[in-house]
Amino acid sequence: MKRYEALADDIARSIRNGLLKPGERLPSVRQSSASRKLSPATIFQAYYRLEAQGLVESRARSGYYVTRAAAALPPEPETPSRPDGESREVDVSELVFEILQSAMTRDVVPLGSAFMSPTLFPLDRIGRAMATAAQHLDPWSTVDDLTPGNAALRRQIALRYLIDGMDVGADEIVITNGALEALNLCITAVTQPGDAVLVESPCFYATLQSLERNGLRAIEVPTHPRDGIDLDALEAAIARHAPRACWLMPTFQNPLGSTMPEERKRALVDLLARHRIPLVEDDVYAELHFAGKRALPAKAFDREGWVMHCSSFSKSLAPGYRIGWVAAGPRAQEIARRKLTTTLNTNVPAQIAIARYLERGGFDRHLRRLRTTLAGQQARYLEVIAQAFPQGTRVTRPAGGYFLWLELPEGADALHLQQRASRMGISIAPGPMFSASRGFGSCLRLNCGHPLDARIGTALQELGKLAGTSPL
Structure with missing residues (x-):
């Protein structure tokens, strides 16, 4: 755990046990820096983290104060999951389709949706760029870079890696129809039907659906709701099952919202490299951090080409445009060949439109607004949950993304709750x-x-x- 994370956790405990009261002013950055012998930058990062969690608020020319609702927030889940560690066939698609089908209408309250509000994106600007791209489309652009994707877009993505200190060449990047295609191409490139794949517990249902569709077995590994997958348990699973691949979401994991600290990401990459196990890294939410800078992906610590880093613009800029990519390193050519035999290409005008938008520099301004909005929304949702849900409910407080994971009191039945909520026009994801x-x-x-x-x-x-009533 980094120093600012430890400091933020220490202050958060003081707020929750009542030592720091709602409305009380925190020590100034200068005071905290002197008393704790930490740099002002570290103090600021800790305060930013607490602000993102809805525990403190900044007041102009006055400092940081404990929010009025902070002391009343439900506690966070504190223990990792405890799966049985078996390698098993996956059979979740029917359950997932049944639940999602009941929520695929605008009339349903989208608490179970996997997508944020489309009103939060600059779709008008992207649309104008799309129209321009279509009107002035170079006919040869429909065949140039056919499978790897538009060269200008791949260059822009490579530049964003460079900003994070990562040396990822444009020729290592393959543009895909959303991140899900990238993830599917990667997992099929390194496995055969019947192979076992390491996954988080819990993990995103689309991961399980992909394993099911490709005849792969899942090994669920204990995962902490704040710090991500348990590396000791991961190593034990490797020794027991000899898996062929690992599919993880180390940053703002869906559904938990957990983020592995950077030192643990480095240890993860080293562990998998020692055992020659490729990592398929799903990193679609990393741009949605609430404070500080973007967390480095596991790919940043990859020195031997074992990490295939997948992401997209669907969660951060252009939902519905289905523009994703994979930084596949030495496997880029193999991934491109697999795409050639399946979807062949990705929407060319959409690629050009996003490339032009990135070139003009609007993306980071949009992200700053989006992050502030999402942080504020999370804080407000937590306040309502604290007031509305039964005693004993625990709720995560991710430092980014837009999901909250709730542990309901003992005896609650989430599937039954989903059915009852659905009849009331409310979707949830059990x-x-x-x-x-x-x-x-x-x-x-x-x-x-x-x-x-x-x-x-x-x-x-x-x-x-x-949630406060017993199942029927």
């Missing part, structure tokens, strides 16, 4: 859809990526009442 073993029966994931208007506020209140 815990069992994130587990090959159908675990997490008393857990659920909530989407806080939509502005908390009266409709959503009422839905949260009703959901809290349902």
Whole structure:
């Protein structure tokens, strides 16, 4: 754990145990720097982290104060998951389709959705860039760089890696139809049907669906709701099962929101490299951090080409455009060949439009606004959950992204809760859809990526009442 994280956790504990009261002013950065013998930058990072968690607020020319609602927030989950460690076939698609189908309408309150509000994106600007790209399309651009993708877009993505200190060449990047295609291309490139793949527990249901579709077995590894996958358990699973690949989301993991500290990401990459196990890294939420700079991906610590880094613009800029990519390193040519035999190409005008938008420098301004909005929304959702949900509920406080993971009191049935909520026009994502073993029966994931208007506020209140009643 980094120094600013340890300091933030220490202050958070003081707030929750009542030592620091709502409305109370925190020591100034200068005072904290002197008393704790830490740099001002470290103090600022800690305060930014607490602000992102909704525990403190900044007041102009006055300093940082404990928020009024901070002391009343539910506690965070503190223990890692405990899967049985078996290698098993995956059979979740029917459950996932059944749950998602009930929520695929605008009339349903989207607390179970995987997507944030489309109103938060600069779709008008992207649309104008798209129109220009289509009107002035060079006919040869439809065949140039056909499978790896538009050269200008790959260059812009490579430049963003360079800003983070990563040497990723444009020729290592393959543009895909969203991150999901990139992830699927990667996992099929390094496995055969029947192979075992290491995954987090819980993990994103689309990961499990991909393993199911490709005839792969899942090994669920204990995962901490704040710090990510347990490396000791991961090493034990490697020794026991000899897996052929590892598929993880180390930053703002879906559904937990957990982020592995950088030193643990480095240790993860070293561990997998020693055992010659490729890592498929899903990193679609990394741009949505609330404070400080973007967390480095596991790819940043890859020196031998074992990490295939997948991301997209769908979660940060252009939902629906389906522009993703993989930085595949030495496997880039193999990934491009696999794409050649499946989808062949990705929408050319959309690639050109996003490349032009990136070239003009608007992306980072948009991201700053989006991050501030999402941090504020998370804080407001937490306040309502604290008031509406039953005693004993635990809720994560991710430092980015737009998901909250709730552990309901003992005896709660998330699948039953989902069915009752669905009849009321409220969608939720129950815990069992994130587990090959159908675990997490008393857990659920909530989407806080939509502005908390009266409709959503009422839905949260009703959901809290349902969660406080016994299953029928």
